[in-house]
Amino acid sequence: ESGNEYTLESARTSLVRQEDTIIFGLIERARFPINSPTYNQNNISIPHFFGSLLDFLINDTEAIQAKAGRYVNPEENPFFPENLPASVVPHYPFPQFLHPAAALININKSIRKMYLDELLPMFVASGDDGNYAQTAASDLSLLQAISRRIHYGKFVAEVKFRESRKDYEPLIRAKDREALMNLLTSKSVEEIVVKRVGKKAMVFGQEVSVDGDVKGNKYKVDPSVVSNLYQKWIIPLTKLVEVEYLLNRLN
Numbered sequence: 209e210s211g212n213e214y215t216l217e218s219a220r221t222s223l224v225r226q227e228d229t230i231i232f233g234l235i236e237r238a239r240f241p242i243n244s245p246t247y248n249q250n251n252i253s254i255p256h257f258f259g260s261l262l263d264f265l266i267n268d269t270e271a272i273q274a275k276a277g278r279y280v281n282p283e284e285n286p287f288f289p290e291n292l293p294a295s296v297v298p299h300y301p302f303p304q305f306l307h308p309a310a311a312l313i314n315i316n317k318s319i320r321k322m323y324l325d326e327l328l329p330m331f332v333a334s335g336d337d338g339n340y341a342q343t344a345a346s347d348l349s350l351l352q353a354i355s356r357r358i359h360y361g362k363f364v365a366e367v368k369f370r371e372s373r374k375d376y377e378p379l380i381r382a383k384d385r386e387a388l389m390n391l392l393t394s395k396s397v398e399e400i401v402v403k404r405v406g407k408k409a410m411v412f413g414q415e416v417s418v419d420g421d422v423k424g425n426k427y428k429v430d431p432s433v434v435s436n437l438y439q440k441w442i443i444p445l446t447k448l449v450e451v452e453y454l455l456n457r458l459n
């Protein structure tokens with residue numbers, strides 16, 4: 209996927225492609241109602257595990273994926289990094305593009321909380337159809353897609369830093385978060401992203417029929433929810449990762 213080098217253009221191309229994964233993930237999760245028992249933190253019926261069915265699935269899936277080498281790729285960040293087993297397979301020598309401090313940045317706790325408290329209620333119907341395991345599985349792949357996108361801010365920040373070192377260095381030394389945020393922000397790019405994801409949600413989420421005419425304007429996920437998700441959460445959290453990364457860039 210990643211090739212040998214990252215540029216601002218290649219990073220942006222990756223973010224555009226990751227939009228597709230996130231929007232399809234939203235469409236998949238929207239097949240199920242909220243299914244709230246999936247998230248019950250006081251679930252005491254899982255043997256040897258204390259926590260929700262979702263956390264159980266995340267924990268054990270991440271363990272097997274870690275053994276298979278998933279987290280050797282610096283683009284991936286686990287939700288439960290504590291006690292993750294090491295990879296047991298030979299792995300590809302990913303280029304050391306990021307500063308080593310990148311490994312310390314993981315905001316998946318906030319992402320998980322945002323997802324459960326803010327995002328799910330925005331696009332999922334109420335109700336309970338009993339498909340808790342399927343619901344948790346679609347939550348996990350969507351969470352992984354959102355997390356990958358947000359933590360990709362590390363790569364974006366590194367590219368920007370290398371392009372204008374002399375602008376970033378004094379702000380990093382001064383620990384000036386606000387100035388760093390302003391310097392890395394491109395309002396025009398953000399506006400295009402927000403518009404494009406709304407449009408993709410219309411294209412990907414429409415009913416398609418063989419006679420060519422697309423039926424009605426009912427979408428599998430509300431396009432304005434997708435735009436909102438990006439505007440309110442995904443872009444700001446990506447920029448937060450960028451700032452955190454830059455603050456540690458000279459350590």
Ligand SMILES: C=C(O[C@@H]1C=C(C(=O)O)C=C[C@H]1O)C(=O)O
Nearest residue numbers: 364392393394397398401443446
């Ligand atoms: C990711 C970038 O950095 C910032 C964050 C953006 C985003 O999360 O989509 C878009 C523009 C910038 O404000 C970028 O410049 O592409």
